Amino acid sequence: MSHIACTVDDDAVAHVRLDRPDKLNALTLDMLADLAATARRLRRAPGLRAVVLSGEGRSFGAGLDLAAAARNPAGVARAFVPTWRGTNRFQEACRAWRRLPVPVIAAVHGHVLGGALQLALGADLRITTPDARWCVMEVARGLVPDMSGIQALSELTGLETATRLTLTAEEFSGTDAVRFGLAGSASPDPLADARALAETIAGHRPEAVRAAKRLLNRTWGQGPRRTFAAERAAQLRLLSGAMPGR
Template sequence: MTEQRITLKIENNIAIVNLNRADKHNAIDMAMFHALDKVSKKLSKNKAIRAVFLSGNGEDFCSGLDVKSVLKAKSNILQLLFKFIPGNSNLAQRVSTNWRKIPVPVVAIIQGRCWGGGLQIALGADFRITTPDASLSIMEAKWGLIPDMGANLALRELVNIDIAKHLAMTGEIINAQQALKYGLITQVSNDPYQAALRLIEPVIERSPDSVAAVKKLYNNNWHKKSWHMLAKESLYQIKVILGKNQQRAVKKQLSPEHAKDFDNRQNW
């Protein structure tokens, strides 16, 4: 599948999504907002994929919002910010939050600049691997704005509140090693694509239902009260046990020579 702003290919059950605007450093215009929203929703319904790799073509992952393009029409702002229910994600937020809803590990593979909206997109992934020369910034402060593309959900999970405040208040550009120290990224690698493959290889060997359940359990309940987390883990465990893949996982451990491949995952 190819769209003007996004390319998608699936290899060995890994969906590879590329931001495809290299001549503009993958800056996000309205077409890219809509393309990201569309492709992430499509992937969330694909029960056969086992992982998603999210990357950007060219020298930069994403340099941020294409301000000139987006602000040329007031209707664009309405499209981005409008929502029927305040607690739901609008279009601007879905380019980050949609990745959190896909029931497989999502890995952002980052090179060059990952600024503003680019970092908001990457923070929606489960893991982030950068090249040594990558730079990251919550850059909205430079435009007199607050970060409002949904990545605050991930930011509160990853870094201490004082670090989050400093980055969001200043728009400071940090390097990969600083980002690793803060907890914004998972690892630094000279070959982030191969590092991503090594990261998800042992995950793919597990039941797609247990992987999906863990992602949903942690993303949706990490900061909720203890009783809520306990209730959800019991509920999800029952659903996992009732599925065929849990039985096949046991078989793979006890009698691997007779074990069948996992089925596509359940609805999560």
């Protein structure tokens, strides 16, 4: 039984849900594989405009199910093997969402712990309840954030904040997550807000949305000359595509 649900609505917005509410959506190896497979499938979906990522029940996710992983050491060992993309199964479950050509919006509530936090950081945008319980908890378990979390933290917040959150494993609220730069906004109903945001984005020219996401991801942190060149190339492609007869 898959614990990852995915539907696409009439506005061409995909809704991907962690669906293991009895375990607070704790991630199993199978769920990680299903997350990566779902991202790959959506990447090829024609006409898709946006993706909303959420969790069923009381939480977005309580992190990796370590008890389940401990019962399958051979599976854990296989999951550590990197693919040609440079990511292993743990990392790909989170990072694959950045490679989608359309924006991915995470709507988070309740627990946002460990691997689930890293999954949320794999989205392009995040909306959280103010009282959500966020935690970079791996060091408290004798581990390190290794589901692309270090890379995501480096992209979203400063080194001192990332170091403190990682080394202390302190729990912090959704309000603090916004203050730290890990979420874009706080809302009492993040799923409704995420859906509204996705519908707004879906109403724009899809080629422009895809080009803008690609441009931002490929040039962020680059020098101005490379960014200016990438801007020109993207704009010319869009203008050419809008011309009659093209």
